[in-house]
Amino acid sequence: MTNKTQVEQQSHPLNSWQTAEIQDRNERILKRPKTLEVKGLDKSFEHKGKTNKVLNKIDFTAYKREFICVVGPSGCGKSTLARLIAGLETQEAGHILVDGKHVTEPGPDRGMVFQSYSLFPWMSVKHNVMFGLTQSGMSRNSAESEAFQWIDLVGLTPFLDAYPHQLSGGMKQRVAIIRALANQPKILLMDEPFAALDPQNRLKMQQYLLEIWQNIDITVFFITHDLDEAIYLADRILVLDANPGQVREVLNVPLPRPRAEDTLLSPAFMATKDYLETLVHPPQPELDFEEKLSMVRLVSVNAQVPDIF
Numbered sequence: 024m025t026n027k028t029q030v031e032q033q034s035h036p037l038n039s040w041q042t043a044e045i046q047d048r049n050e051r052i053l054k055r056p057k058t059l060e061v062k063g064l065d066k067s068f069e070h071k072g073k074t075n076k077v078l079n080k081i082d083f084t085a086y087k088r089e090f091i092c093v094v095g096p097s098g099c100g101k102s103t104l105a106r107l108i109a110g111l112e113t114q115e116a117g118h119i120l121v122d123g124k125h126v127t128e129p130g131p132d133r134g135m136v137f138q139s140y141s142l143f144p145w146m147s148v149k150h151n152v153m154f155g156l157t158q159s160g161m162s163r164n165s166a167e168s169e170a171f172q173w174i175d176l177v178g179l180t181p182f183l184d185a186y187p188h189q190l191s192g193g194m195k196q197r198v199a200i201i202r203a204l205a206n207q208p209k210i211l212l213m214d215e216p217f218a219a220l221d222p223q224n225r226l227k228m229q230q231y232l233l234e235i236w237q238n239i240d241i242t243v244f245f246i247t248h249d250l251d252e253a254i255y256l257a258d259r260i261l262v263l264d265a266n267p268g269q270v271r272e273v274l275n276v277p278l279p280r281p282r283a284e285d286t287l288l289s290p291a292f293m294a295t296k297d298y299l300e301t302l303v304h305p306p307q308p309e310l311d312f313e314e315k316l317s318m319v320r321l322v323s324v325n326a327q328v329p330d331i332f
């Protein structure tokens with residue numbers, strides 16, 4: 024007898040794109056150790072004496088070296104979820120575990136990269152990368168040689184002694200990423216890290232990130248508004264609904280790896296994007312003419328303006 028979940032999976036619109044190779048890869052991911060477990064997570068904020076439920080019973084797991092993207096309408100609680108995992112907020116109910124340990128505060132097992140550049144403006148590239156290392160007790164010399172390796176990995180050796188204001192947006196984000204990775208976190212939490220970049224630099228940064236991720240032992244939790252970006256990067260996409268934020272679906276991305284620029288043009292990519300659009304931006308009912316007109320009337324007309332009709 025088939026249960027409800029099996030029936031849903033069998034009839035999923037993207038099933039025809041899930042090749043045996045992709046399914047096999049996904050099954051192997053789900054057998055890896057669990058890096059991040061989020062169980063029954065609730066979060067509310069108080070605003071003007073009212074309680075605003077932001078996250079409702081969030082459940083999901085990210086496995087070792089998995090790349091998870093999170094999409095959902097603005098205000099559905101994506102950043103709040105990242106801040107809870109980072110230990111910067113406290114949940115109302117539920118649990119967050121990283122490598123089996125309960126999250127209660129920020130810790131070195133979680134690195135963060137935000138949209139706004141989180142570098143120390145008064146420190147050079149080298150010192151920004153060295154900062155976390157020396158803070159965790161590494162000697163200056165070891166921290167310096169470690170920092171050199173990371174900076175070389177992202178091609179910024181000529182900018183070792185440059186300050187953040189002397190770097191482009193993409194360069195700053197490369198430094199922010201390696202600064203977080205140098206501390207060897209288990210999981211890298213990224214909240215719209217490339218949203219401020221132009222499309223060309225954004226694609227370059229996505230490729231950089233995939234290259235780094237393929238070469239080191241890191242699980243990535245990546246929030247984005249850009250569906251192309253989510254599909255290009257992720258193994259699975261966590262789709263959230265709003266009011267309150269809850270899990271709508273965890274989608275297996277039906278694309279093989281490694282991904283390259285032409286991935287963005289493949290039929291499987293297009294089909295995934297069409298499907299995600301229906302989840303994240305459902306079609307709105309078309310306003311009728313009277314409704315449109317009543318919106319236009321909200322603009323007050325100066326009585327002195329001559330009637331042109």
Ligand SMILES: Nc1ncnc2c1ncn2[C@@H]1O[C@H](COP(=O)(O)OP(=O)(O)OP(=O)(O)O)[C@@H](O)[C@H]1O
Nearest residue numbers: 068069070077095096097098099100101102103104
């Ligand atoms: N510190 C806070 N105090 C009160 N309300 C908050 C606080 N932080 C977030 N919120 C509210 O929680 C809700 C979710 O915010 P959050 O920033 O997590 O959404 P988001 O999905 O990241 O949105 P966006 O896509 O626009 O970045 C919003 O209604 C926001 O106003």
Ligand SMILES: [Mg+2]
Nearest residue numbers: 101102103214
């Ligand atoms: Mg946000």
